[in-house]
Amino acid sequence: MSDHQLTEEEYKAQVAGVWKVTVILSIVTVVEVAAALILGPHLPKWIMNPFYAIASIAKAFFIIGEFMHLKYEKRVFMLSLGLPLFFLLWAIIAFGVEGNYLHKLLYLIK
Amino acid sequence: MAEVLEIKEHHTAHQLPTPDNGEGGEKSPMNISYGKTMMWYFLLSDAFTFSAFLIAYACLRLGHKWWPNPNDVFNAMPFMGHHKIPMGFVSIMTFILIMSSVFVVRAVQEGHRMNKNGVMYWMFWGILGGAAFLGCQAWEWQHLLAEGMRPFYNVFYEGKDGLTTLWNIHEQGKPMFSPGPVAFGALFFGITGFHGFHVFTGVCLNIWGFFATANGTFEKRGHYEMIEKLGLYWHFVDLVWVFVFLAFYLM
Numbered sequence: 001m002s003d004h005q006l007t008e009e010e011y012k013a014q015v016a017g018v019w020k021v022t023v024i025l026s027i028v029t030v031v032e033v034a035a036a037l038i039l040g041p042h043l044p045k046w047i048m049n050p051f052y053a054i055a056s057i058a059k060a061f062f063i064i065g066e067f068m069h070l071k072y073e074k075r076v077f078m079l080s081l082g083l084p085l086f087f088l089l090w091a092i093i094a095f096g097v098e099g100n101y102l103h104k105l106l107y108l109i110k
Numbered sequence: 111m112a113e114v115l116e117i118k119e120h121h122t123a124h125q126l127p128t129p130d131n132g133e134g135g136e137k138s139p140m141n142i143s144y145g146k147t148m149m150w151y152f153l154l155s156d157a158f159t160f161s162a163f164l165i166a167y168a169c170l171r172l173g174h175k176w177w178p179n180p181n182d183v184f185n186a187m188p189f190m191g192h193h194k195i196p197m198g199f200v201s202i203m204t205f206i207l208i209m210s211s212v213f214v215v216r217a218v219q220e221g222h223r224m225n226k227n228g229v230m231y232w233m234f235w236g237i238l239g240g241a242a243f244l245g246c247q248a249w250e251w252q253h254l255l256a257e258g259m260r261p262f263y264n265v266f267y268e269g270k271d272g273l274t275t276l277w278n279i280h281e282q283g284k285p286m287f288s289p290g291p292v293a294f295g296a297l298f299f300g301i302t303g304f305h306g307f308h309v310f311t312g313v314c315l316n317i318w319g320f321f322a323t324a325n326g327t328f329e330k331r332g333h334y335e336m337i338e339k340l341g342l343y344w345h346f347v348d349l350v351w352v353f354v355f356l357a358f359y360l361m
Contacts, residue, residue: 006223014219022212026205033201036360040181049361056356060349067215067345069338077140077147081154088161095165099172106175 021066028059149339153346156308160350163304164357167297171361174291178266180359182273186253200359203246204351207309210239211348214316218341221334226323229337233320236344240313247306251299261296298358305354308347315340 006014032055040048065071070078140147171177181196188199213236220228258265258275265275267290319340328334 011219011223015216018212018215018219022208025208029201029204029208032360033197036181036197045361052356052360056352056360059352063211063345063349063352067211067348068342074139074141077142077150080140081150084154085157088158088165091161091165092168095169096172099169102169102173103175106173 017066021062025059025062028055031055143335145335145339146342149342153342156346157350160301160304160353163301164353167301167357170291170293170297176268176290178264178290178294179273180361183254183259183266184250184359186250188249197359199246199250200355203243203250204355206239206243206246207348207351210236210243211345213239214341214344218334218338221328221337224329224334226326226329229323229328229334230320233316233323233337237313237316237320240309240316240344240347244306244309244313247302247309251302254298259295259298261299262292264290264292264294266290266294301354302358305347305350308350312340312344312347316344 032052035048035051070081142150184200185194185196186199187193187195213232217229217232217236220232266273267275319337322328322336323334328336
C-alpha cells in the first residue's frame with residue numbers, strides 16, 4: 001500500500017489476485033458443503049469436524065491476508081494482532097475439556 | 111545513506127505529514143496509518159467477543175448428549191415449499207457474503223487509483239450484497255420462529271421419522287419437558303443475531319461511504335483511506351461468518 005501511482009500492470013495483477021482468492025474461497029466452501037452432505041452422514045464427527053475447522057481456518061487466512069491486506073503489512077503489526085489470539089487457544093482447550101467432562105458425567109448419571 | 115533513503119521512501123502510505131522535529135516521532139514503526147491501526151485493534155477486540163460466544167456454544171454442545179442435527183434443522187429454502195434442502199439456503203447466504211466482500215475489495219482497489227466512479231460502482235454492489243444477506247437472514251429467522259424455535263425452549267427432538275418439533279404438543283396445550291438443549295435457540299438467535307447486527311452496521315457505514323464518495327469528500331482529501339477502513343470492517347463481518355457457518359451449520 002503506497003501512495004505512488006499504480007502502474008497498469010500492478011493494478012491488473014492486484015485485481016487478478018483478488019479474483020483468484022474469490023475462486024479459492026468459493027471452492028473451499030463448496031467442498032465443505034459437499035463433504036457435509038455426502039460424507040457427513042457416514043463418517044464420525046471426530047473426523048469431519050477437524051476437517052471443517054481446518055478448511056474454515058484456511059478460508060480465514062485468505063480473507064485476512066488478501067482481502068484485509070494483512071499479508072502486505074509489516075511483520076510487527078501482524079504479530080501485534082496474531083499473538084493476542086493465543087489466549088483463545090487456552091479458552092478452546094479449557095472449555096473443550098470441560099464440555100467433554102460434562103458429556104461423560106451425563107452418561108454416568110443415567 | 112542509501113538504506114536510510116530507501117526506508118524514507120517506503121514509509122509514506124496515507125499518512126498525515128508530521129514535522130520532522132528531530133524527536134523521531136515522524137516515523138511510524140508499523141508503517142500503517144493511525145485510523146487503520148485502530149480499526150484493526152477494534153476488530154481484534156470484536157474477534158474476542160465472537161470467540162467467547164462461539165466457545166461457550168461449543169462447550170454447551172459438547173456437554174450435551176443430544177443436539178439437533180443442523181442438516182435437519184436448517185433445510186428450508188424460499189420458494190421451494192416443503193422440499194428439504196439441507197445446507198442449501200445457508201450456502202447461498204455464504205456465497206452472497208463472500209461476493210459482497212470481494213466487491214468491497216474492488217472498491218478499495220479503485221480507491222487506490224483515485225477512480226471515484228469505480229469506488230461508487232463496487233461499493234454499490236457491496237451494499238446490495240450485504241442487504242441481500244440481511245434479507246436472507248430475516249427469512250431464515252422467520253422460518254425457524256414459525257417452526258417453533260424459541261430462545262429459551264427447545265422444540266426439536268428426534269422422532270420416529272427423524273427430526274421433528276413439539277409444535278403439535280404446544281397446540282394441544284400439554285406442556286412437555288424440552289428434550290434437547292434448552293439454549294439451542296438462544297445460542298442460534300444470539301450469535302447469528304450479533305453477526306447480523308454487524309452486517310447491518312456495516313451496510314449502514316458502506317451506504318455512508320458510498321454517498322461520501324459521490325460527494326467527492328475523499329477526492330478532496332486526496333485519498334480513499336476511509337473506504338479501506340470500511341472495507342476492513344466489512345471483511346471482518348465475512349470472516350466471522352466463516353466461523354458462525356462452521357459452528358452452527360457444518361459441525
